[in-house]
Amino acid sequence: MSPRLLRESTETTDQLSDVLRLVEVHSVVTGGFAVGGVWTTRFEMSSPLKFLAVAQGRATLVADGVRGPIDIATGDVVILNRRSWATLSGGTDGLARPFALTEPNTFTRLDDRGDDVILGGHVDANQVGEDLLVASLPPVVHVRASAADAGNLRDILERIWEEATGGRVGAEFAINQHAQLMVLTVLRAYISQADELPTGWLRLLADERLRAAVSLMHTDPGRRWRLDELARAATMSRTTFAERFREVAGTPPLAYLSTWRMRLAQRALREGDVRIGPLAVDLGYASESAFSNAFKREVGVSPLRYRAGARQK
Template sequence: MASDQLSEVFDLVAVRGLVSGGFAVRGRWGSRTALHDPLKFIAVVCGRARLTTDGSDGPIELEPGDVAILNNQSWLELEGGTGDGPRREIVPVPGFPSPHLAGADSDVDDVIMGGRIDLNPAGRALLLQALPPVGHVRASAATSNLRGSLYRLFDEVTANRLGSAFAIRQHSQLLLLEVLRAYVDQAELPPGWLRVLTDERLRPALGLMHAEPGKSWGLEELARAAAMSRTSFAERFRTVAGVPPLTYLHRWRMLLAQRALRDGDVRVGSLAFDLGYASESAFSTAFKREVGESPLRYRHRVRGEMSADSAVPEEAASGL
């Protein structure tokens, strides 16, 4: 099933959504901030906002429950509210929960939350390529799950209950999943892994590659699974995925290899055999060409980075 494959990819690229800030405000307001994270999301819990960034053609009108995903943008401007009074400038405050969310009244305030989407290097390459500069997910066209996830997250952020930090992390993950589900249904996706996972014609062939990545798949066999001619299958796969089928298979193997090296103690020779390589040296050469370093060096580096990251509190994130 495509949903299972999406879950598998999420696990491989270590996708993690984290709330980093927010504010509640009434009257005319505006906020402009520099962006330093490759992937950000902005959610309108209630009220409305106009979003402008360097990747947008003009202001994007965000309504209650809408979410915008920002891909490699350098700045963000939000504005909203009505009335004759002066415009209030909202300045992001370091730390989270944000004091700007204290006492939020969903009946009268514009309530905005922002977060970042953390990825490992493999995930960065996949997701950044699969999303446009600005993705607008409309709550009005999505299932009720998206709005429900957003409201549950907001409730945890503002209630300050026992275990709220853990709950916020979990709700952030679910919100991110619902956002991507809704975006897939609403938008024309650019070529990439997110689009190929949702292609009904290619799904049988994709399922074979994901189920047995170590098998020496040929175009003829994969095309037969998709009930297509060899030429039609190859052309459709390249159009949808952005790469030929066997290149996709190679990259899938490399993602599996990175997870195995990151999370386990498997021997490189055994991993090479499981992924269909004739020898450890052939696998190591392919891995270094794709990732930029040898399997053992990669394992040592990422485990060191994971240990360092675990020592840094998430509250260090600031602003939207």
């Protein structure tokens, strides 16, 4: 990746898109089922961020470490963060019929009724992105179809199920595209409906008072930004800006900028044969050695070793 391309890659319309693209967030739909009557199923979770969605009907979710059952309805999506097991159940009258889904990546109708249609999967990212998401999300994120910014969730889930069971050419590609839109919609809705987001990057991106300063750092990461310049963009005093930024992001502004530069450097080193010297200059470092030292402090290995390790994967 050339310095020019590195700059262009950060010139985006909003910071959420910046971060999602940088940490390679994507949603993977791994299966689903349609079932009628009274039913229940239990499953273990190996992925750090598991999601469950109701394309049709209703269900009740119980998960380890989560207080009380969660009722989920058509168009609702739940993300479980670092949970180990969960049970889903549906129907209201009669003896529940237990079943287990043992085959991965399957979409099945368990009977002709199919009153409840459930989709499952996980949210993936590169290692940096996974760490950011796990740290920024609570144990359970429940986004209802009726929430602000979630108006199209119901349609997205219906289309995923239709593609998964319709046997049409290109279904896998279509499912992946709809799944990407689903995870974006869920994050948007979560940001807009959460009264008090946990300290971290999601809360930072949602903070309107800090948005202008964050945009400057994302758009021109190689500039040697001063604290007073960033504070002026946020129309705050230096002290107020620094205090608010630390409170919201959990880190000082210039430390956030340094971390953002290192994330850009990691992507550049993974994706191409960029030379270390030009990359260092493009990211605002006075010398290759200064950049290499900063990279090693942040990532734990030198840029060259990081690139070699990334190519072996």
